[in-house]
Amino acid sequence: MSVNIQFTKGSGIRLYTSHDEEYIDAVSGTFNLSLGYSHPEVVEILQQQVEDLIHVSSSFTGELASNVLNSILEHAPEGITDGWMRDIIGSTANEGAVKIANKFNGKNEVLSLSLSHHGQTLFTTSISGNAFRRKSFSNTISNKHAIVPAPYCYRCPYAAKYPNCGYLCTEAIYDYVEYGGSGNVSCIIMEPILGNGGNIVPPPGYFERIKKICDELDIVLISDEVQTGIGRTGYMFASEHFDMQPDIITLAKGLGGIGIPTAAILYRPEFAVLEKFEHSYTSGGNLLSLAAAQKTMEIVSREGFLQHVRDNGVVLGQLLNGLKEKYGHFIGDVRGMGYMWGLEIVDKDGAPDVPLTNRIIDKALEEQRLILRSSRYGFGNVVKVRPALTATVDDVQEICDRLDKLFSQL
Structure with missing residues (x-):
């Protein structure tokens, strides 16, 4: 992953550079931004x-x-x-x-x-x-x-x-x-x-x-x-x-x-x-x-908040499984629930494909301005998708659309 990008502000699941270039963070920082970037109530x-x-x-x-x-x-x-x-x-x-x-x-x-x-x-x-x-x-x-x-x-x-x-x-x-x-x-x-x-x-x-x-x-x-x-x-x-x-x-x-x-x-x-x-x-x-x-x-704890995550998590799972159907030659498995999902990346024999996994992470950032993380600190073959809990269904759709564009080019 490139280290030359300097982010200066964030909002929701989006990060911005000093040149107002917009990136989508599909993994909640290091999975620690449950409410995304700069949630106004917490900031206040x-x-x-x-x-x-x-x-x-x-x-x-x-x-x-x-x-x-x-x-x-x-x-x-x-x-x-x-x-x-x-x-x-x-x-x-x-x-x-x-x-x-x-x-x-x-x-x-x-x-x-x-x-x-x-x-x-x-x-x-x-x-x-x-x-x-x-x-x-x-x-x-x-x-x-x-x-x-x-x-x-x-x-x-x-x-x-x-x-x-x-x-x-x-x-x-x-x-x-x-x-x-x-x-x-x-x-x-x-x-x-x-x-x-x-x-x-x-x-x-x-x-x-x-x-x-x-x-x-x-x-x-x-x-x-x-x-x-x-x-x-x-x-x-x-x-x-x-x-x-x-x-x-x-x-x-x-x-x-x-x-x-x-x-x-x-x-x-x-x-x-x-x-x-x-x-x-x-x-x-x-x-x-x-x-x-x-x-x-x-x-x-507010009424409806966790239901929102469950409902949108079902949508996210359906969209990711749709990608598996389309790109089953290198997506071996899709698993998760809520806003915690993973795509297992495999080679033609079904074995773990770590190099391709890392290539996906890098290309997502470079070509789709989409921030992802892999399993086992880059030693694993699972691409993790975990947006902030505040992500909307439109955000979820945008993440999967960018993944689709990326996968179509591999």
């Missing part, structure tokens, strides 16, 4: 907060943080009644979730899924299911973790076919606990939809099986909703839509509305085990973050 509240007070110690923001947390918990899945707002990014929120699980049960091993992404710190890099991230840090990363197969039905590692697969990918959890672990498996962390790994949507019944295994083996279930949370799938929490029934949920990215860093950890009441000094960051729960999160929750 932040301008006022900047004038009044930007930062004080978290010792003095407890009541405000509690109010914001309660506005999130109002929409949380059943049983999730407590939380923590001392984080600023998803990586540390996921670390905090593991800390909570480890302190709760006194164990220390972590399970995660292949192709998963849980952050960029040393710890969250170590528990993510993408080996390329760890390659340069093998001497500093903990090995108290294990990777089990993702529910990647399109490329099932067992060459099985849903629904007659017996959920073999979940059976691997039993195998690890029995043969690979040391009796100290504390938790399993998983995204409801694997975002960076390729927009992988689990099949029906998958999480029912996962929950049963976690209950049986006394494993804490952590739902990483850094990418899926706050309406991305058309539901406030994807965990609830999939009936995941997690013990702990992490949030970040979209919670800040227009790109303001903020994060939260939500959990069942029995997991309220941390002392403040055990997980707290200088900028965690700062006044700007809290103001942005509060206004974002207010907007996303």
Whole structure:
């Protein structure tokens, strides 16, 4: 992707250069602009907060943080009644979730899924299911973790076919606990939809099986909703839509509305085990973050907002599947929901075509002024389409029209 473009302003899903050249951002920045660029209501509240007070110690923001947390918990899945707002990014929120699980049960091993992404710190890099991230840090990363197969039905590692697969990918959890672990498996962390790994949507019944295994083996279930949370799938929490029934949920990215860093950890009441000094960051729960999160929750909670995302998400899925029908020689699969979709790019034999994927990303920017992102930081073969939640049906149509023009030239 070119680095020579300098954007000077943005509005909705559009970005503009100093020469008033217009680009469409089809991926919400880095999936963190749930309300798009420069949403006027959020901008107004932040301008006022900047004038009044930007930062004080978290010792003095407890009541405000509690109010914001309660506005999130109002929409949380059943049983999730407590939380923590001392984080600023998803990586540390996921670390905090593991800390909570480890302190709760006194164990220390972590399970995660292949192709998963849980952050960029040393710890969250170590528990993510993408080996390329760890390659340069093998001497500093903990090995108290294990990777089990993702529910990647399109490329099932067992060459099985849903629904007659017996959920073999979940059976691997039993195998690890029995043969690979040391009796100290504390938790399993998983995204409801694997975002960076390729927009992988689990099949029906998958999480029912996962929950049963976690209950049986006394494993804490952590739902990483850094990418899926706050309406991305058309539901406030994807965990609830999939009936995941997690013990702990992490949030970040979209919670800040227009790109303001903020994060939260939500959990069942029995997991309220941390002392403040055990997980707290200088900028965690700062006044700007809290103001942005509060206004974002207010907007996303309004009547009809999430229905708009669900309805337009159906349209987006139909349009993308129409492109698959037209360009099936290199679009192998289309999957997603709400405003979270992915196109799997393949070669003539159906194998992942990473070079073509990256070529699509580059040409979309250069020729169509369309900003896209690929899976696995350019190492993957999925083109991601995730506009801001405020995108209209006309915006969705424009994105797909530009994709059509691009694909017709490949």
